[in-house]
Amino acid sequence: MQQITPAQLAAWLADTNREKPMLLDVREPWEYQRARIEGSQLVPMREVPGRVGELDSSREVVAICHHGGRSMQVALFLEKQGFTRLHNLVGGIDAWSRTVDPAVPLY
DSSP states (O other), X not given: OEEEOHHHHHHXXXXXXXXXXXXXXXXXXXXXXXXXXXXXXXXXXXXXXXXXXXXXXXXXXXXXXXXXXXXXXXXXXXXXXXXXXXXXXXXXXXXXXHHTOTTSOOO
């Protein structure tokens, strides 16, 4: 697993020559409704073990949560499941809001 900063993720998403990653948001539904990165997919942390079969292990995956802790745990779990193209968003959606997209609400 690699750590990725909000600025690095923003550059990746803006790069038309690079395949977009799956943005795996592991927060709770109420958090996702309040603030999210466009195009992210919600799979709450507690549901990941039962839904791992829905995730494509051949794609780049960026795990996202509020500050980076839950997403780190999910990324470590996915590594144990054989995923090799994993990234954890450092600082989570909070850092994204503060440094990349201020239109995404802080909470």
